[in-house]
Amino acid sequence: MERQENLSELVGKKVIDWDPAEGLLDPAHIIYRIRVEYDGAESWDDRFAAFLQDPAVSELSGLVVGMWSREVMEGQEAMEVVEALVAAREKLPNLKTLFMGDIISEENEVSWIEQTDVSPLFNAYPRLEYLGVRGGNNLRLGSIQHDHLRTLVIEAGGLPREVVHDIQRSDLPALESLELWLGTPDYGGSTTIEDFAPLLRKPLFPRLRYLGLRNSAIANEIASVFAYAPIVERIETLDLSLGTLTDVGADALLHSPAILKLKKLDLHYHYCSEEMVKKLEQLGIAVDVSGRQEIHEETWGTDLYVSLGE
Template structure:
């Protein structure tokens, strides 16, 4: 599995590619009716900054509520630093912005672990009313650039935060854990693998498990991991689980070992959903989970072979 398709909806709105619409001569919709995507193709005549300027000129950005940043490298791999600076410079022109997705990029455009991300802390400081932030990519030492970063912040309104990565540095979850996010309801990390910069350890995740951080948290996703069974074992007795409505342990190397730990731990029957897609569970264990968690919607799709010597995460390179 790879990231092989662009998102079609974001922040409750259909995604509209600004460049495609403008170049095609179509009429632009109302500013708040869509999630506006700004992206360029490789070898495009105009770079991302130029297209961003067109967007600011053509659209009433004071009414834009959702923004999607697509591929910004039109002439080979490039850091997100330039586009980020342009977005921050225009922050006062987007007072209604509530949802921001950085990096709607497929593997055909740029492998996820080659997306040259930077410190995204300024996004949260520049947009104090933002309620949803998704960041895809990491790079860093692997690509020889700055790499993804985050500093501890206080943000009063952020309700959903997700980092999608083929290898997430431990500094990122540690910074999230040190942040004050009183409104945060949904938190997800794609942890990835060591070969692509994934240095997050179980200890980095423990602050999210003890239940003392983020009192509004109702959904937790610890996904795409080589330590999926260890995470499951820690969650089996984690205080935070009792107040979750949904739990996502998908995309990793989750096996019967991790499932046994969950079943031997605290009750999970209060959950509305448990996402385990892309797993390595036996049929017998899937049956055990269904019988033990009646009433819980469980996703067992994309199962691999149980006991397989080489288990792999869904998204790495």
């Protein structure tokens, strides 16, 4: 799967590119994206500075950072974007939704996006409720202390274990939705099942209702361990979609009493057999097992691919 289109909706609100000729039409209900053309002359900083001059910018509730430079593979550029966002905090007092890195494959593959330490954003925007980040290279979150963050989404073709450690060290009492795209070692993913030990053993994030460990090359291990983890007994949705889940991991889910307490189990895009799909559909809860992938035996073994790698 490639990201072929920019975000068009986020937290129930329409996302559009900011057009300086039109200005901010409805900043409380429309989320604007600031992006530059790959071969354009204007810098992201200059475009953002012009955006901030609109008198209605203080009403803005959401912002999407799109393509920030043709040098998006350079971490320095991402750091400068974060610095610009932090510097603008007094002009954006109502910002509650922020997505960093709405970059599509035509502009740059997700595995090529060089991110940075985004931890300064949490102090700059204490009312932030949603943070999304695309790209895992050099990404760090720090030990977050934030009272209002409800949703955290990290999309990556390969997620470094340090990011998982940062999240589990964080104090996020309002967090309701945690979505991590773990990816594959081929594109920088170093997270193992052992890296989730705190989440498995400690009562982290008391308000968590949705847990997504998606796009993972270790989907079977995750399913086998989380099927019997205490955290599954208190969430509503477990999302293991877009990864390399086979009958091995699915069987653990099938026989877990905790899974039956969920409202939804999302496994779409998987490598389970047709027989296993039928069994999962009879669990008695909402189960998404669409997008079944065929396992192709090659001379060098069995090839299983996550949905989003490069």
